[in-house]
Amino acid sequence: ETGVTQTPRHLVMGMTNKKSLKCEQHLGHNAMYWYKQSAKKPLELMFVYNFKEQTENNSVPSRFSPECPNSSHLFLHLHTLQPEDSALYLCASSQADRENYGYTFGSGTRLTVV
Amino acid sequence: DAKTTQPNSMESNEEEPVHLPCNHSTISGTDYIHWYRQLPSQGPEYVIHGLTSNVNNRMASLAIAEDRKSSTLILHRATLRDAAVYYCIIYNQGGKLIFGQGTELSVKP
Numbered sequence: 481e482t483g484v485t486q487t488p489r490h491l492v493m494g495m496t497n498k499k500s501l502k503c504e505q506h507l508g509h510n511a512m513y514w515y516k517q518s519a520k521k522p523l524e525l526m527f528v529y530n531f532k533e534q535t536e537n538n539s540v541p542s543r544f545s546p547e548c549p550n551s552s553h554l555f556l557h558l559h560t561l562q563p564e565d566s567a568l569y570l571c572a573s574s575q576a577d578r579e580n581y582g583y584t585f586g587s588g589t590r591l592t593v594v
Numbered sequence: 595d596a597k598t599t600q601p602n603s604m605e606s607n608e609e610e611p612v613h614l615p616c617n618h619s620t621i622s623g624t625d626y627i628h629w630y631r632q633l634p635s636q637g638p639e640y641v642i643h644g645l646t647s648n649v650n651n652r653m654a655s656l657a658i659a660e661d662r663k664s665s666t667l668i669l670h671r672a673t674l675r676d677a678a679v680y681y682c683i684i685y686n687q688g689g690k691l692i693f694g695q696g697t698e699l700s701v702k703p
Contacts, residue, residue: 482639484637513690513691515693522693522694522695522696523638523693525690525691525692528690536690570637570638572637572638572691574691577688579624579625579626579685579689580626580643580645582628582630582640582643583638583640583691584640585637585638585639586637587636587637588636588637
């Protein structure tokens with residue numbers, strides 16, 4: 481257990497479904513992130529939240545919708561996904577603007593779109 | 595963000611030291627050097643970071659060149675559980691953790 485908890489660990493969804501991924505941290509961090517990792521590819525940063533405010537959206541399609549209700553929780557709402565969206569989705573947290581501070585990652589949600 | 599160059603893969607024998615190199619010739623004075631590793635089917639795990647001086651912790655050591663254009667992550671005695679992808683990342687204030695391809699380390703018994 482890393483201190484960042486992601487649920488569910490595995491998710492299979494149809495292209496017309498709506499689902500949500502959840503991330504929770506109680507490390508006292510004030511920044512949270514969503515990353516996507518497709519097979520055999522590096523992690524891609526999707527969204528950044530600092531102090532609950534979204535500060536970055538790296539050209540992510542609108543079928544992915546993040547939500548950060550407080551500094552401890554982060555959601556990724558999914559709707560009308562495509563098979564190519566199948567990937568490992570990773571959440572991380574850190575202290576914002578502290579370059580001498582590491583990120584803590586969750587174990588990820590393995591998403592399969594059928 | 596400064597770019598890093600790492601070998602795609604390396605092999606090591608169990609119980610032997612491993613030196614994982616990273617080049618970052620465009621690093622600026624306030625950039626930190628971070629290392630993470632990702633074990634199979636898991637999220638990345640923080641390993642170590644440094645600015646100018648060499649650093650040691652329970653997981654590894656980080657040796658930073660005097661001109662800071664390269665660094666080496668040292669695992670003193672590799673175990674089978676150290677088999678992972680190791681990422682060298684240059685991180686600065688206001689920046690984000692941007693991952694490259696990393697080095698895939700395999701450890702032979």
